[in-house]
Amino acid sequence: DADVTQTPRNRITKTGKRIMLECSQTKGHDRMYWYRQDPGLGLRLIYYSFDVKDINKGEISDGYSVSRQAQAKFSLSLESAIPNQTALYFCATSEGQGETDTQYFGPGTRLTVL
Amino acid sequence: GQNIDQPTEMTATEGAIVQINCTYQTSGFNGLFWYQQHAGEAPTFLSYNVLDGLEEKGRFSSFLSRSKGYSYLLLKELQMKDSASYLCAVLDSNYQLIWGAGTKLIIKP
Numbered sequence: 278d279a280d281v282t283q284t285p286r287n288r289i290t291k292t293g294k295r296i297m298l299e300c301s302q303t304k305g306h307d308r309m310y311w312y313r314q315d316p317g318l319g320l321r322l323i324y325y326s327f328d329v330k331d332i333n334k335g336e337i338s339d340g341y342s343v344s345r346q347a348q349a350k351f352s353l354s355l356e357s358a359i360p361n362q363t364a365l366y367f368c369a370t371s372e373g374q375g376e377t378d379t380q381y382f383g384p385g386t387r388l389t390v391l
Numbered sequence: 392g393q394n395i396d397q398p399t400e401m402t403a404t405e406g407a408i409v410q411i412n413c414t415y416q417t418s419g420f421n422g423l424f425w426y427q428q429h430a431g432e433a434p435t436f437l438s439y440n441v442l443d444g445l446e447e448k449g450r451f452s453s454f455l456s457r458s459k460g461y462s463y464l465l466l467k468e469l470q471m472k473d474s475a476s477y478l479c480a481v482l483d484s485n486y487q488l489i490w491g492a493g494t495k496l497i498i499k500p
Contacts, residue, residue: 382433
């Protein structure tokens with residue numbers, strides 16, 4: 278079984294709709310992250326959480342919100358989706374600092390906003 | 392600002408050697424990672440360097456020079472399955488990963 282899972286894997290939605298992307302992990306890591314990836318721009322951090330009570334904004338948090346329901350679960354919400362949020366979204370986890378901060382990624386969610 | 396530069400695309404021949412360069416300017420340094428990402432898939436960890444020098448892992452090696460803000464990933468005995476994007480990322484002083492845009496490596500027979 279995969280250590281980091283994301284649901285859904287693909288989603289097509291319309292402008293203005295609220296959607297939630299979910300991430301679960303069985304690695305036992307405290308740290309979880311949400312990224313988006315756009316062609317030519319690399320990975321950009323949306324939000325990150327170092328434990329259940331710790332939520333931090335990343336580089337591009339506007340238009341997004343998150344919830345850390347448990348150590349193993351970290352959800353990303355788009356309150357009112359817009360077309361420029363069309364992207365590939367990745368969840369990742371890591372254990373600590375230095376080499377242990379190696380991030381392990383879920384398979385990604387391809388989101389299209391029409 | 393923080394910046395990581397990598398070539399956008401490189402082409403190499405099966406069986407050959409290729410070097411992918413990465414230069415960085417970040418607020419602090421706590422290590423440099425290389426990841427491999429096949430098209431449409433998740434990035435996967437390849438290597439981590441925090442001290443100057445060369446780290447070798449089978450066909451892949453990674454080099455770091457902190458004074459020059461420079462790293463490279465060396466891939467030997469290239470195989471078709473090595474066709475992928477290679478991402479350079481630096482852990483800054485706040486332990487945030489700063490990502491490069493990636494280098495798309497095309498392997499030709």
